[in-house]
Amino acid sequence: MPQGARRGGINVFVNFTKYDFLAAELPPEGRLATFRRRFHIWRSHKEVVLMGNQIDGYWYVPRAWRNYFLRFSQLRGLAPYVSDHIVIVFDRKRQRVHRLSLDHIGNQRIANNTDFLRQSHSIQRPFSHRFVARPPFYYSTETLIEGGVLRATGISGSHINEIIDAISPLYTAECRKRVFAPKAIIKRFSELEISETARPYTNKLDALVSKRLEHWSGQSLIWSTIHGDLVHRNVIEQSDGNYVFIDGDRSEYLFPEIDILTLVLFWQVHQRREQTRTLIPFINRSVNILEAARPHLNHFYKSQPAFKPNKQHEKLFQIILIYRIAMYGVHNFSHPNDQNKAKRLIEAAISAVERV
16 A cells, blocks of 8 residues: 555555556545655645546546646556546556546446457457446456557548458357337437436437337347447557457447448548547438448448348438437536537437438
8 A cells, every 4th residue: 555545434545557656535625635656746626536446445536637647657657548437547568458437427338348348259359357346436457459540541441341341250149130129229328327408408319219210110120249339449450450349338239230330430520530529520421321331331241141131221220320429429428518519419410310
């Protein structure tokens, strides 16, 4: 235990992967003292996040300390990525990736990613070493995969087909014919944690999508486990040319066509260097995504004929794609000030679904 940290109550300690990384004490009045053996920095903050660490202790990190966090990591061989819901720490010395949740949304993502890693033995993906679920926060460790993350500007149509071929064993491993029920899709996404200020907007989208999906109610389609966020930045190309798939925190049992449409959509938007600070450009371009994705869908159906019955339902997959992008986008808006962002995103999604 680092000097200055104490057990008990909300006092915390960290010995992160055998590095003396950060120890913090949070007094009842909310003032944070952060200690390091070589650095002593004091600063007030408004928000503190709690994460489980490798030795089952706890780690308090104020979000305002991101710059200090990045600087410290360079001294210790750790490279952290800080988002609104998760901190991901890349430990290149030990070839590990550590995921630490910041809230309940982060918890769900870490749980989904761990499930994806443990179930997806048919494709190349990181090896899951550890998963700790100690509510209210989760922690996981997986293998750090060396290789180059794909860049949209360096990808061609043939690369897209190669990626589809590489991930197809995931789809064929557990493909099943099931009857489509619109209510199940709506229920799945309406149960996402959505802020109360955004809920009125998502309710309108739920109603519209439910009405459109009724056209396919009762029809049999081929389902499978999918990656759920198959964008180019979640595909790593190794030196031998093989593709490795990472970040399966949105993996679910759905239609593989959703992965293919997602891959082509994000590739096109980023390749054209469109403004991507919001998800609205992706929503707008998804209206015409079938034309761009059809050659890759045909390639998939030719190589995986078991899914060919799905070919006549491409509009269904397009609507679900728009719905997923919008709902996951609003799901990420955790701050009350994000209300206008949520409203604009849902309005764009409603317009897109109406045009499909």
